[in-house]
Amino acid sequence: MDVYDQANVLANKIRESEEYKILKKNKARIEADGQIKNMFTDYRKQQFELQNIHMTGRQVPEDKVKELKKMHEIVVTNQIIKDFMEAEHRFAAMMADIHKILMDGLGLD
Numbered sequence: 001m002d003v004y005d006q007a008n009v010l011a012n013k014i015r016e017s018e019e020y021k022i023l024k025k026n027k028a029r030i031e032a033d034g035q036i037k038n039m040f041t042d043y044r045k046q047q048f049e050l051q052n053i054h055m056t057g058r059q060v061p062e063d064k065v066k067e068l069k070k071m072h073e074i075v076v077t078n079q080i081i082k083d084f085m086e087a088e089h090r091f092a093a094m095m096a097d098i099h100k101i102l103m104d105g106l107g108l109d
Helices: 001-017 018-032 034-055 062-075 081-105
Strands: none
Touching: 001 018, 001 081, 018 034, 018 081, 034 062, 034 081
């Protein structure tokens, strides 16, 4: 079996994982409510903008940091969003573990 076939097998196994299933379920819950979806989209957009500023070496304005923190406090009070963010974190941790296993196996750690 070639490497691409194995990658497809891994992708199927990931789709069968609890982490993936819970993430998909929670994403669907966000998508089902327009108000929650908009709130979460706005939060992620602002988060992404600040990350871009930081990654380009520019100073992130303090007022923007405070605004994002305030937004985060509001967003995580919504149980649907909180559940999604927790599921996203668990899924990302699993994917990071898989990446580490692959890199270690290749001797590229």
